[in-house]
Amino acid sequence: MNENNEPLLDPLVDPHEVHLIVLTGMSGGGKTVALRALEDLEFYCVDNLPSALLPQLVNAVINDDRGKRQRIAVGVDVRNRGTDFAHMPTVLSGLAAAGVQVHLIFLDCRDEVLIKRYSESRRRHPLATRGLSLADAIAEERRLLRPLMAIAEKVIDSSELNVHQLRRLVATGYAQATEGLTLMFQSFAFRRGLPLDADFVFDARCLPNPHWHPHLRPLSGKDAAVREFLDHEPMVGEYYADTVRWLDAWLPRFEQDDRSYMTISIGCTGGRHRSVYLVEKLAAYYRDRREGVLTFHRELE
Structure with missing residues:
Protein backbone atom coordinates (compact mmCIF):
# COMPACT_ATOMS: atom_id res chain seq x y z
CA MET A 1 0.00 0.00 0.00
CA THR A 178 17.16 -15.58 -16.81
CA GLU A 179 16.50 -19.08 -18.07
CA GLY A 180 19.37 -21.41 -18.95
CA LEU A 181 23.04 -20.73 -19.52
CA THR A 182 24.20 -17.11 -19.72
CA LEU A 183 26.80 -16.56 -22.44
CA MET A 184 29.47 -13.85 -22.52
CA PHE A 185 31.13 -13.42 -25.93
CA GLN A 186 34.26 -11.31 -25.70
CA SER A 187 36.84 -10.16 -28.23
CA PHE A 188 40.49 -9.56 -27.39
CA ALA A 189 43.97 -9.01 -28.84
CA PHE A 190 46.45 -11.87 -28.52
CA ARG A 191 49.29 -9.34 -28.37
CA ARG A 192 47.87 -8.13 -25.04
CA GLY A 193 47.52 -11.60 -23.59
CA LEU A 194 44.74 -14.11 -23.03
CA PRO A 195 41.69 -13.13 -20.95
CA LEU A 196 42.07 -14.75 -17.56
CA ASP A 197 38.35 -15.48 -17.23
CA ALA A 198 37.87 -17.26 -20.57
CA ASP A 199 36.24 -20.69 -20.53
CA PHE A 200 36.90 -21.26 -24.25
CA VAL A 201 39.28 -19.40 -26.59
CA PHE A 202 38.96 -19.30 -30.40
CA ASP A 203 41.86 -17.99 -32.47
CA ALA A 204 40.81 -15.91 -35.51
CA ARG A 205 44.31 -14.82 -36.56
CA CYS A 206 44.23 -17.19 -39.54
CA LEU A 207 41.42 -15.18 -41.18
CA PRO A 208 41.90 -12.35 -43.74
CA ASN A 209 42.83 -9.19 -41.85
CA PRO A 210 41.05 -5.87 -42.60
CA HIS A 211 43.99 -4.11 -40.92
CA TRP A 212 45.98 -4.35 -44.16
CA HIS A 213 43.41 -2.26 -46.01
CA PRO A 214 44.11 1.41 -45.21
CA HIS A 215 40.45 2.50 -45.46
CA LEU A 216 39.40 -0.25 -42.98
CA ARG A 217 42.28 0.07 -40.51
CA PRO A 218 40.78 2.84 -38.30
CA LEU A 219 37.41 1.07 -38.15
CA SER A 220 36.27 -1.89 -36.01
CA GLY A 221 34.30 -5.07 -36.57
CA LYS A 222 31.15 -3.15 -35.61
CA ASP A 223 31.41 -0.91 -38.68
CA ALA A 224 29.50 -1.73 -41.86
CA ALA A 225 32.53 -1.54 -44.16
CA VAL A 226 34.46 -4.10 -42.08
CA ARG A 227 31.43 -6.36 -41.80
CA GLU A 228 30.91 -6.24 -45.57
CA PHE A 229 34.58 -7.07 -46.19
CA LEU A 230 34.50 -10.09 -43.87
CA ASP A 231 31.06 -11.22 -45.06
CA HIS A 232 32.54 -11.71 -48.54
CA GLU A 233 35.49 -13.81 -47.37
CA PRO A 234 34.63 -17.56 -47.71
CA MET A 235 37.12 -18.56 -45.03
CA VAL A 236 35.41 -16.26 -42.50
CA GLY A 237 32.02 -17.80 -43.27
CA GLU A 238 33.45 -21.30 -42.85
CA TYR A 239 35.09 -20.36 -39.54
CA TYR A 240 31.85 -18.84 -38.23
CA ALA A 241 29.75 -21.86 -39.30
CA ASP A 242 32.18 -24.32 -37.68
CA THR A 243 32.15 -22.30 -34.44
CA VAL A 244 28.34 -22.27 -34.35
CA ARG A 245 28.21 -26.03 -34.97
CA TRP A 246 30.64 -26.66 -32.12
CA LEU A 247 28.77 -24.39 -29.69
CA ASP A 248 25.37 -25.78 -30.68
CA ALA A 249 26.65 -29.30 -29.99
CA TRP A 250 28.30 -28.60 -26.62
CA LEU A 251 26.41 -25.77 -24.91
CA PRO A 252 23.39 -27.98 -24.09
CA ARG A 253 25.73 -30.43 -22.36
CA PHE A 254 27.10 -27.71 -20.11
CA GLU A 255 23.53 -26.65 -19.32
CA GLN A 256 22.71 -30.22 -18.33
CA ASP A 257 25.62 -29.99 -15.90
CA ASP A 258 23.88 -26.98 -14.21
CA ARG A 259 26.41 -24.50 -15.56
CA SER A 260 24.92 -20.99 -15.29
CA TYR A 261 27.59 -18.79 -16.97
CA MET A 262 30.20 -19.24 -19.68
CA THR A 263 32.72 -16.87 -21.29
CA ILE A 264 33.66 -17.55 -24.92
CA SER A 265 36.63 -15.49 -26.04
CA ILE A 266 37.63 -14.84 -29.63
CA GLY A 267 40.99 -13.28 -30.33
CA CYS A 268 42.84 -11.80 -33.27
CA THR A 269 46.07 -9.83 -33.52
CA GLY A 270 44.75 -6.37 -32.63
CA GLY A 271 41.36 -7.26 -31.18
CA ARG A 272 39.52 -4.70 -33.30
CA HIS A 273 38.34 -6.28 -36.56
CA ARG A 274 38.01 -10.07 -36.97
CA SER A 275 37.36 -10.93 -33.31
CA VAL A 276 34.87 -8.08 -32.86
CA TYR A 277 33.03 -9.08 -36.04
CA LEU A 278 32.74 -12.72 -34.93
CA VAL A 279 31.64 -11.82 -31.40
CA GLU A 280 28.87 -9.56 -32.71
CA LYS A 281 27.71 -12.15 -35.24
CA LEU A 282 27.70 -15.01 -32.73
CA ALA A 283 25.89 -12.89 -30.13
CA ALA A 284 23.20 -11.96 -32.67
CA TYR A 285 22.75 -15.62 -33.59
CA TYR A 286 22.32 -16.75 -29.99
CA ARG A 287 20.13 -13.83 -28.93
CA ASP A 288 17.57 -15.11 -31.42
CA ARG A 289 17.62 -18.49 -29.67
CA ARG A 290 18.12 -17.93 -25.94
CA GLU A 291 18.10 -15.41 -23.10
CA GLY A 292 21.16 -14.04 -21.36
CA VAL A 293 23.70 -13.22 -24.09
CA LEU A 294 26.32 -10.55 -23.33
CA THR A 295 29.19 -9.06 -25.34
CA PHE A 296 32.40 -7.36 -24.34
CA HIS A 297 35.17 -5.98 -26.57
CA ARG A 298 38.27 -5.71 -24.44
CA GLU A 299 40.25 -3.52 -26.78
CA LEU A 300 37.36 -1.20 -27.64
CA GLU A 301 36.06 -0.44 -24.13
Missing part, protein backbone atom coordinates in the same frame (compact mmCIF):
# COMPACT_ATOMS: atom_id res chain seq x y z
CA ASN A 2 1.16 3.56 -0.66
CA GLU A 3 0.73 6.56 1.64
CA ASN A 4 -2.90 6.91 0.43
CA ASN A 5 -3.64 3.27 1.34
CA GLU A 6 -3.92 2.32 -2.33
CA PRO A 7 -2.42 -0.96 -3.58
CA LEU A 8 1.07 -0.59 -5.06
CA LEU A 9 0.36 -3.06 -7.86
CA ASP A 10 -2.61 -3.53 -10.12
CA PRO A 11 -4.57 -6.43 -8.59
CA LEU A 12 -4.91 -7.90 -12.10
CA VAL A 13 -1.11 -8.18 -12.36
CA ASP A 14 0.52 -11.37 -11.11
CA PRO A 15 3.87 -10.29 -9.60
CA HIS A 16 5.05 -13.89 -9.21
CA GLU A 17 8.69 -14.26 -10.30
CA VAL A 18 9.00 -10.59 -11.23
CA HIS A 19 12.60 -9.50 -10.57
CA LEU A 20 13.22 -5.81 -9.84
CA ILE A 21 16.85 -4.78 -9.41
CA VAL A 22 17.55 -1.28 -8.10
CA LEU A 23 21.11 -0.11 -8.78
CA THR A 24 22.46 2.74 -6.72
CA GLY A 25 25.76 3.88 -5.28
CA MET A 26 28.57 6.34 -5.71
CA SER A 27 28.82 8.32 -8.93
CA GLY A 28 31.77 6.87 -10.80
CA GLY A 29 31.34 3.52 -9.05
CA GLY A 30 30.11 1.69 -12.16
CA LYS A 31 26.31 1.97 -12.12
CA THR A 32 26.16 2.57 -15.88
CA VAL A 33 28.31 -0.51 -16.55
CA ALA A 34 26.14 -2.63 -14.24
CA LEU A 35 22.94 -1.36 -15.85
CA ARG A 36 24.33 -2.24 -19.29
CA ALA A 37 25.14 -5.77 -18.12
CA LEU A 38 21.55 -6.23 -16.96
CA GLU A 39 20.27 -4.77 -20.23
CA ASP A 40 22.27 -7.42 -22.08
CA LEU A 41 20.50 -10.00 -19.90
CA GLU A 42 17.25 -8.59 -21.33
CA PHE A 43 16.18 -6.68 -18.25
CA TYR A 44 13.95 -3.68 -18.97
CA CYS A 45 16.28 -0.89 -17.84
CA VAL A 46 15.45 2.67 -16.75
CA ASP A 47 17.93 5.15 -15.30
CA ASN A 48 17.24 7.93 -12.78
CA LEU A 49 13.61 7.01 -12.05
CA PRO A 50 11.82 8.64 -9.05
CA SER A 51 10.99 6.08 -6.38
CA ALA A 52 7.28 6.98 -6.44
CA LEU A 53 7.08 5.73 -10.03
CA LEU A 54 8.52 2.27 -9.36
CA PRO A 55 5.14 0.54 -8.84
CA GLN A 56 3.77 2.15 -12.02
CA LEU A 57 6.82 0.96 -13.94
CA VAL A 58 6.38 -2.62 -12.68
CA ASN A 59 2.71 -2.55 -13.66
CA ALA A 60 3.39 -1.02 -17.08
CA VAL A 61 6.16 -3.45 -18.01
CA ILE A 62 4.23 -6.57 -16.96
CA ASN A 63 1.00 -5.44 -18.64
CA ASP A 64 2.74 -4.32 -21.82
CA ASP A 65 4.52 -7.64 -22.30
CA ARG A 66 1.64 -9.77 -20.96
CA GLY A 67 3.92 -11.28 -18.35
CA LYS A 68 6.67 -12.30 -20.78
CA ARG A 69 9.22 -9.76 -19.56
CA GLN A 70 9.54 -10.11 -15.82
CA ARG A 71 12.98 -8.57 -15.28
CA ILE A 72 13.33 -4.86 -14.54
CA ALA A 73 16.40 -2.84 -13.52
CA VAL A 74 16.31 0.77 -12.33
CA GLY A 75 19.21 3.14 -11.69
CA VAL A 76 18.97 5.56 -8.76
CA ASP A 77 21.63 8.12 -7.85
CA VAL A 78 22.09 11.62 -6.43
CA ARG A 79 20.46 13.15 -9.49
CA ASN A 80 17.18 11.95 -7.96
CA ARG A 81 15.34 14.24 -5.58
CA GLY A 82 16.54 14.09 -1.99
CA THR A 83 13.18 12.82 -0.74
CA ASP A 84 13.56 9.76 -2.99
CA PHE A 85 16.21 8.28 -0.70
CA ALA A 86 13.90 8.58 2.31
CA HIS A 87 10.92 7.05 0.48
CA MET A 88 12.79 4.27 -1.32
CA PRO A 89 12.86 1.72 1.58
CA THR A 90 9.08 2.03 2.01
CA VAL A 91 8.40 1.63 -1.72
CA LEU A 92 10.72 -1.38 -2.03
CA SER A 93 9.26 -3.12 1.03
CA GLY A 94 5.77 -2.57 -0.38
CA LEU A 95 6.73 -4.14 -3.70
CA ALA A 96 8.36 -7.07 -1.90
CA ALA A 97 5.21 -7.58 0.17
CA ALA A 98 3.22 -7.66 -3.10
CA GLY A 99 5.36 -10.58 -4.32
CA VAL A 100 8.00 -8.84 -6.43
CA GLN A 101 11.55 -10.23 -6.10
CA VAL A 102 13.32 -7.01 -5.07
CA HIS A 103 17.12 -6.71 -5.13
CA LEU A 104 18.96 -3.53 -4.10
CA ILE A 105 22.60 -3.34 -5.23
CA PHE A 106 24.92 -0.60 -3.94
CA LEU A 107 28.04 0.13 -6.00
CA ASP A 108 30.73 1.55 -3.76
CA CYS A 109 34.28 2.73 -4.46
CA ARG A 110 37.09 4.19 -2.38
CA ASP A 111 37.28 7.98 -2.39
CA GLU A 112 40.80 8.16 -3.82
CA VAL A 113 39.81 5.87 -6.71
CA LEU A 114 36.72 7.98 -7.45
CA ILE A 115 38.85 11.15 -7.50
CA LYS A 116 41.29 9.48 -9.91
CA ARG A 117 38.45 8.31 -12.19
CA TYR A 118 36.95 11.79 -12.34
CA SER A 119 40.36 13.32 -13.02
CA GLU A 120 41.07 10.89 -15.86
CA SER A 121 37.63 11.19 -17.47
CA ARG A 122 37.30 14.96 -16.84
CA ARG A 123 33.64 14.43 -15.99
CA ARG A 124 31.89 16.63 -13.46
CA HIS A 125 30.44 15.14 -10.32
CA PRO A 126 26.62 15.51 -10.18
CA LEU A 127 26.90 17.58 -6.99
CA ALA A 128 29.57 19.91 -8.40
CA THR A 129 26.79 22.32 -9.41
CA ARG A 130 26.40 23.14 -5.70
CA GLY A 131 29.83 24.74 -5.72
CA LEU A 132 31.46 21.87 -3.81
CA SER A 133 34.98 20.60 -4.38
CA LEU A 134 35.23 17.06 -5.75
CA ALA A 135 36.23 15.64 -2.34
CA ASP A 136 33.36 17.46 -0.61
CA ALA A 137 30.89 16.35 -3.29
CA ILE A 138 31.89 12.71 -2.74
CA ALA A 139 31.51 13.11 1.04
CA GLU A 140 28.05 14.68 0.63
CA GLU A 141 27.01 11.93 -1.77
CA ARG A 142 27.99 9.29 0.79
CA ARG A 143 25.84 11.05 3.39
CA LEU A 144 22.81 11.21 1.08
CA LEU A 145 23.09 7.57 0.03
CA ARG A 146 23.70 6.14 3.49
CA PRO A 147 20.04 5.03 3.99
CA LEU A 148 20.14 2.97 0.77
CA MET A 149 23.52 1.42 1.53
CA ALA A 150 22.18 0.31 4.91
CA ILE A 151 19.40 -1.78 3.34
CA ALA A 152 21.26 -3.02 0.24
CA GLU A 153 21.10 -6.74 -0.47
CA LYS A 154 24.60 -6.57 -1.92
CA VAL A 155 27.40 -3.96 -1.75
CA ILE A 156 29.94 -4.21 -4.56
CA ASP A 157 33.25 -2.39 -4.13
CA SER A 158 34.44 -1.58 -7.65
CA SER A 159 37.73 0.02 -6.55
CA GLU A 160 39.88 -2.84 -7.88
CA LEU A 161 37.58 -3.96 -10.71
CA ASN A 162 37.91 -3.11 -14.39
CA VAL A 163 34.86 -2.64 -16.60
CA HIS A 164 34.73 -6.27 -17.69
CA GLN A 165 35.19 -7.69 -14.19
CA LEU A 166 32.35 -5.54 -12.84
CA ARG A 167 30.11 -6.45 -15.75
CA ARG A 168 30.74 -10.16 -15.24
CA LEU A 169 30.23 -9.90 -11.48
CA VAL A 170 26.79 -8.33 -11.94
CA ALA A 171 25.82 -10.71 -14.74
CA THR A 172 26.83 -13.85 -12.85
CA GLY A 173 25.12 -12.65 -9.70
CA TYR A 174 21.77 -12.15 -11.41
CA ALA A 175 21.87 -14.60 -14.29
CA GLN A 176 19.49 -16.77 -12.27
CA ALA A 177 16.75 -14.30 -13.24
Whole structure:
Protein backbone atom coordinates (compact mmCIF):
# COMPACT_ATOMS: atom_id res chain seq x y z
CA MET A 1 0.00 0.00 0.00
CA ASN A 2 1.16 3.56 -0.66
CA GLU A 3 0.73 6.56 1.64
CA ASN A 4 -2.90 6.91 0.43
CA ASN A 5 -3.64 3.27 1.34
CA GLU A 6 -3.92 2.32 -2.33
CA PRO A 7 -2.42 -0.96 -3.58
CA LEU A 8 1.07 -0.59 -5.06
CA LEU A 9 0.36 -3.06 -7.86
CA ASP A 10 -2.61 -3.53 -10.12
CA PRO A 11 -4.57 -6.43 -8.59
CA LEU A 12 -4.91 -7.90 -12.10
CA VAL A 13 -1.11 -8.18 -12.36
CA ASP A 14 0.52 -11.37 -11.11
CA PRO A 15 3.87 -10.29 -9.60
CA HIS A 16 5.05 -13.89 -9.21
CA GLU A 17 8.69 -14.26 -10.30
CA VAL A 18 9.00 -10.59 -11.23
CA HIS A 19 12.60 -9.50 -10.57
CA LEU A 20 13.22 -5.81 -9.84
CA ILE A 21 16.85 -4.78 -9.41
CA VAL A 22 17.55 -1.28 -8.10
CA LEU A 23 21.11 -0.11 -8.78
CA THR A 24 22.46 2.74 -6.72
CA GLY A 25 25.76 3.88 -5.28
CA MET A 26 28.57 6.34 -5.71
CA SER A 27 28.82 8.32 -8.93
CA GLY A 28 31.77 6.87 -10.80
CA GLY A 29 31.34 3.52 -9.05
CA GLY A 30 30.11 1.69 -12.16
CA LYS A 31 26.31 1.97 -12.12
CA THR A 32 26.16 2.57 -15.88
CA VAL A 33 28.31 -0.51 -16.55
CA ALA A 34 26.14 -2.63 -14.24
CA LEU A 35 22.94 -1.36 -15.85
CA ARG A 36 24.33 -2.24 -19.29
CA ALA A 37 25.14 -5.77 -18.12
CA LEU A 38 21.55 -6.23 -16.96
CA GLU A 39 20.27 -4.77 -20.23
CA ASP A 40 22.27 -7.42 -22.08
CA LEU A 41 20.50 -10.00 -19.90
CA GLU A 42 17.25 -8.59 -21.33
CA PHE A 43 16.18 -6.68 -18.25
CA TYR A 44 13.95 -3.68 -18.97
CA CYS A 45 16.28 -0.89 -17.84
CA VAL A 46 15.45 2.67 -16.75
CA ASP A 47 17.93 5.15 -15.30
CA ASN A 48 17.24 7.93 -12.78
CA LEU A 49 13.61 7.01 -12.05
CA PRO A 50 11.82 8.64 -9.05
CA SER A 51 10.99 6.08 -6.38
CA ALA A 52 7.28 6.98 -6.44
CA LEU A 53 7.08 5.73 -10.03
CA LEU A 54 8.52 2.27 -9.36
CA PRO A 55 5.14 0.54 -8.84
CA GLN A 56 3.77 2.15 -12.02
CA LEU A 57 6.82 0.96 -13.94
CA VAL A 58 6.38 -2.62 -12.68
CA ASN A 59 2.71 -2.55 -13.66
CA ALA A 60 3.39 -1.02 -17.08
CA VAL A 61 6.16 -3.45 -18.01
CA ILE A 62 4.23 -6.57 -16.96
CA ASN A 63 1.00 -5.44 -18.64
CA ASP A 64 2.74 -4.32 -21.82
CA ASP A 65 4.52 -7.64 -22.30
CA ARG A 66 1.64 -9.77 -20.96
CA GLY A 67 3.92 -11.28 -18.35
CA LYS A 68 6.67 -12.30 -20.78
CA ARG A 69 9.22 -9.76 -19.56
CA GLN A 70 9.54 -10.11 -15.82
CA ARG A 71 12.98 -8.57 -15.28
CA ILE A 72 13.33 -4.86 -14.54
CA ALA A 73 16.40 -2.84 -13.52
CA VAL A 74 16.31 0.77 -12.33
CA GLY A 75 19.21 3.14 -11.69
CA VAL A 76 18.97 5.56 -8.76
CA ASP A 77 21.63 8.12 -7.85
CA VAL A 78 22.09 11.62 -6.43
CA ARG A 79 20.46 13.15 -9.49
CA ASN A 80 17.18 11.95 -7.96
CA ARG A 81 15.34 14.24 -5.58
CA GLY A 82 16.54 14.09 -1.99
CA THR A 83 13.18 12.82 -0.74
CA ASP A 84 13.56 9.76 -2.99
CA PHE A 85 16.21 8.28 -0.70
CA ALA A 86 13.90 8.58 2.31
CA HIS A 87 10.92 7.05 0.48
CA MET A 88 12.79 4.27 -1.32
CA PRO A 89 12.86 1.72 1.58
CA THR A 90 9.08 2.03 2.01
CA VAL A 91 8.40 1.63 -1.72
CA LEU A 92 10.72 -1.38 -2.03
CA SER A 93 9.26 -3.12 1.03
CA GLY A 94 5.77 -2.57 -0.38
CA LEU A 95 6.73 -4.14 -3.70
CA ALA A 96 8.36 -7.07 -1.90
CA ALA A 97 5.21 -7.58 0.17
CA ALA A 98 3.22 -7.66 -3.10
CA GLY A 99 5.36 -10.58 -4.32
CA VAL A 100 8.00 -8.84 -6.43
CA GLN A 101 11.55 -10.23 -6.10
CA VAL A 102 13.32 -7.01 -5.07
CA HIS A 103 17.12 -6.71 -5.13
CA LEU A 104 18.96 -3.53 -4.10
CA ILE A 105 22.60 -3.34 -5.23
CA PHE A 106 24.92 -0.60 -3.94
CA LEU A 107 28.04 0.13 -6.00
CA ASP A 108 30.73 1.55 -3.76
CA CYS A 109 34.28 2.73 -4.46
CA ARG A 110 37.09 4.19 -2.38
CA ASP A 111 37.28 7.98 -2.39
CA GLU A 112 40.80 8.16 -3.82
CA VAL A 113 39.81 5.87 -6.71
CA LEU A 114 36.72 7.98 -7.45
CA ILE A 115 38.85 11.15 -7.50
CA LYS A 116 41.29 9.48 -9.91
CA ARG A 117 38.45 8.31 -12.19
CA TYR A 118 36.95 11.79 -12.34
CA SER A 119 40.36 13.32 -13.02
CA GLU A 120 41.07 10.89 -15.86
CA SER A 121 37.63 11.19 -17.47
CA ARG A 122 37.30 14.96 -16.84
CA ARG A 123 33.64 14.43 -15.99
CA ARG A 124 31.89 16.63 -13.46
CA HIS A 125 30.44 15.14 -10.32
CA PRO A 126 26.62 15.51 -10.18
CA LEU A 127 26.90 17.58 -6.99
CA ALA A 128 29.57 19.91 -8.40
CA THR A 129 26.79 22.32 -9.41
CA ARG A 130 26.40 23.14 -5.70
CA GLY A 131 29.83 24.74 -5.72
CA LEU A 132 31.46 21.87 -3.81
CA SER A 133 34.98 20.60 -4.38
CA LEU A 134 35.23 17.06 -5.75
CA ALA A 135 36.23 15.64 -2.34
CA ASP A 136 33.36 17.46 -0.61
CA ALA A 137 30.89 16.35 -3.29
CA ILE A 138 31.89 12.71 -2.74
CA ALA A 139 31.51 13.11 1.04
CA GLU A 140 28.05 14.68 0.63
CA GLU A 141 27.01 11.93 -1.77
CA ARG A 142 27.99 9.29 0.79
CA ARG A 143 25.84 11.05 3.39
CA LEU A 144 22.81 11.21 1.08
CA LEU A 145 23.09 7.57 0.03
CA ARG A 146 23.70 6.14 3.49
CA PRO A 147 20.04 5.03 3.99
CA LEU A 148 20.14 2.97 0.77
CA MET A 149 23.52 1.42 1.53
CA ALA A 150 22.18 0.31 4.91
CA ILE A 151 19.40 -1.78 3.34
CA ALA A 152 21.26 -3.02 0.24
CA GLU A 153 21.10 -6.74 -0.47
CA LYS A 154 24.60 -6.57 -1.92
CA VAL A 155 27.40 -3.96 -1.75
CA ILE A 156 29.94 -4.21 -4.56
CA ASP A 157 33.25 -2.39 -4.13
CA SER A 158 34.44 -1.58 -7.65
CA SER A 159 37.73 0.02 -6.55
CA GLU A 160 39.88 -2.84 -7.88
CA LEU A 161 37.58 -3.96 -10.71
CA ASN A 162 37.91 -3.11 -14.39
CA VAL A 163 34.86 -2.64 -16.60
CA HIS A 164 34.73 -6.27 -17.69
CA GLN A 165 35.19 -7.69 -14.19
CA LEU A 166 32.35 -5.54 -12.84
CA ARG A 167 30.11 -6.45 -15.75
CA ARG A 168 30.74 -10.16 -15.24
CA LEU A 169 30.23 -9.90 -11.48
CA VAL A 170 26.79 -8.33 -11.94
CA ALA A 171 25.82 -10.71 -14.74
CA THR A 172 26.83 -13.85 -12.85
CA GLY A 173 25.12 -12.65 -9.70
CA TYR A 174 21.77 -12.15 -11.41
CA ALA A 175 21.87 -14.60 -14.29
CA GLN A 176 19.49 -16.77 -12.27
CA ALA A 177 16.75 -14.30 -13.24
CA THR A 178 17.16 -15.58 -16.81
CA GLU A 179 16.50 -19.08 -18.07
CA GLY A 180 19.37 -21.41 -18.95
CA LEU A 181 23.04 -20.73 -19.52
CA THR A 182 24.20 -17.11 -19.72
CA LEU A 183 26.80 -16.56 -22.44
CA MET A 184 29.47 -13.85 -22.52
CA PHE A 185 31.13 -13.42 -25.93
CA GLN A 186 34.26 -11.31 -25.70
CA SER A 187 36.84 -10.16 -28.23
CA PHE A 188 40.49 -9.56 -27.39
CA ALA A 189 43.97 -9.01 -28.84
CA PHE A 190 46.45 -11.87 -28.52
CA ARG A 191 49.29 -9.34 -28.37
CA ARG A 192 47.87 -8.13 -25.04
CA GLY A 193 47.52 -11.60 -23.59
CA LEU A 194 44.74 -14.11 -23.03
CA PRO A 195 41.69 -13.13 -20.95
CA LEU A 196 42.07 -14.75 -17.56
CA ASP A 197 38.35 -15.48 -17.23
CA ALA A 198 37.87 -17.26 -20.57
CA ASP A 199 36.24 -20.69 -20.53
CA PHE A 200 36.90 -21.26 -24.25
CA VAL A 201 39.28 -19.40 -26.59
CA PHE A 202 38.96 -19.30 -30.40
CA ASP A 203 41.86 -17.99 -32.47
CA ALA A 204 40.81 -15.91 -35.51
CA ARG A 205 44.31 -14.82 -36.56
CA CYS A 206 44.23 -17.19 -39.54
CA LEU A 207 41.42 -15.18 -41.18
CA PRO A 208 41.90 -12.35 -43.74
CA ASN A 209 42.83 -9.19 -41.85
CA PRO A 210 41.05 -5.87 -42.60
CA HIS A 211 43.99 -4.11 -40.92
CA TRP A 212 45.98 -4.35 -44.16
CA HIS A 213 43.41 -2.26 -46.01
CA PRO A 214 44.11 1.41 -45.21
CA HIS A 215 40.45 2.50 -45.46
CA LEU A 216 39.40 -0.25 -42.98
CA ARG A 217 42.28 0.07 -40.51
CA PRO A 218 40.78 2.84 -38.30
CA LEU A 219 37.41 1.07 -38.15
CA SER A 220 36.27 -1.89 -36.01
CA GLY A 221 34.30 -5.07 -36.57
CA LYS A 222 31.15 -3.15 -35.61
CA ASP A 223 31.41 -0.91 -38.68
CA ALA A 224 29.50 -1.73 -41.86
CA ALA A 225 32.53 -1.54 -44.16
CA VAL A 226 34.46 -4.10 -42.08
CA ARG A 227 31.43 -6.36 -41.80
CA GLU A 228 30.91 -6.24 -45.57
CA PHE A 229 34.58 -7.07 -46.19
CA LEU A 230 34.50 -10.09 -43.87
CA ASP A 231 31.06 -11.22 -45.06
CA HIS A 232 32.54 -11.71 -48.54
CA GLU A 233 35.49 -13.81 -47.37
CA PRO A 234 34.63 -17.56 -47.71
CA MET A 235 37.12 -18.56 -45.03
CA VAL A 236 35.41 -16.26 -42.50
CA GLY A 237 32.02 -17.80 -43.27
CA GLU A 238 33.45 -21.30 -42.85
CA TYR A 239 35.09 -20.36 -39.54
CA TYR A 240 31.85 -18.84 -38.23
CA ALA A 241 29.75 -21.86 -39.30
CA ASP A 242 32.18 -24.32 -37.68
CA THR A 243 32.15 -22.30 -34.44
CA VAL A 244 28.34 -22.27 -34.35
CA ARG A 245 28.21 -26.03 -34.97
CA TRP A 246 30.64 -26.66 -32.12
CA LEU A 247 28.77 -24.39 -29.69
CA ASP A 248 25.37 -25.78 -30.68
CA ALA A 249 26.65 -29.30 -29.99
CA TRP A 250 28.30 -28.60 -26.62
CA LEU A 251 26.41 -25.77 -24.91
CA PRO A 252 23.39 -27.98 -24.09
CA ARG A 253 25.73 -30.43 -22.36
CA PHE A 254 27.10 -27.71 -20.11
CA GLU A 255 23.53 -26.65 -19.32
CA GLN A 256 22.71 -30.22 -18.33
CA ASP A 257 25.62 -29.99 -15.90
CA ASP A 258 23.88 -26.98 -14.21
CA ARG A 259 26.41 -24.50 -15.56
CA SER A 260 24.92 -20.99 -15.29
CA TYR A 261 27.59 -18.79 -16.97
CA MET A 262 30.20 -19.24 -19.68
CA THR A 263 32.72 -16.87 -21.29
CA ILE A 264 33.66 -17.55 -24.92
CA SER A 265 36.63 -15.49 -26.04
CA ILE A 266 37.63 -14.84 -29.63
CA GLY A 267 40.99 -13.28 -30.33
CA CYS A 268 42.84 -11.80 -33.27
CA THR A 269 46.07 -9.83 -33.52
CA GLY A 270 44.75 -6.37 -32.63
CA GLY A 271 41.36 -7.26 -31.18
CA ARG A 272 39.52 -4.70 -33.30
CA HIS A 273 38.34 -6.28 -36.56
CA ARG A 274 38.01 -10.07 -36.97
CA SER A 275 37.36 -10.93 -33.31
CA VAL A 276 34.87 -8.08 -32.86
CA TYR A 277 33.03 -9.08 -36.04
CA LEU A 278 32.74 -12.72 -34.93
CA VAL A 279 31.64 -11.82 -31.40
CA GLU A 280 28.87 -9.56 -32.71
CA LYS A 281 27.71 -12.15 -35.24
CA LEU A 282 27.70 -15.01 -32.73
CA ALA A 283 25.89 -12.89 -30.13
CA ALA A 284 23.20 -11.96 -32.67
CA TYR A 285 22.75 -15.62 -33.59
CA TYR A 286 22.32 -16.75 -29.99
CA ARG A 287 20.13 -13.83 -28.93
CA ASP A 288 17.57 -15.11 -31.42
CA ARG A 289 17.62 -18.49 -29.67
CA ARG A 290 18.12 -17.93 -25.94
CA GLU A 291 18.10 -15.41 -23.10
CA GLY A 292 21.16 -14.04 -21.36
CA VAL A 293 23.70 -13.22 -24.09
CA LEU A 294 26.32 -10.55 -23.33
CA THR A 295 29.19 -9.06 -25.34
CA PHE A 296 32.40 -7.36 -24.34
CA HIS A 297 35.17 -5.98 -26.57
CA ARG A 298 38.27 -5.71 -24.44
CA GLU A 299 40.25 -3.52 -26.78
CA LEU A 300 37.36 -1.20 -27.64
CA GLU A 301 36.06 -0.44 -24.13
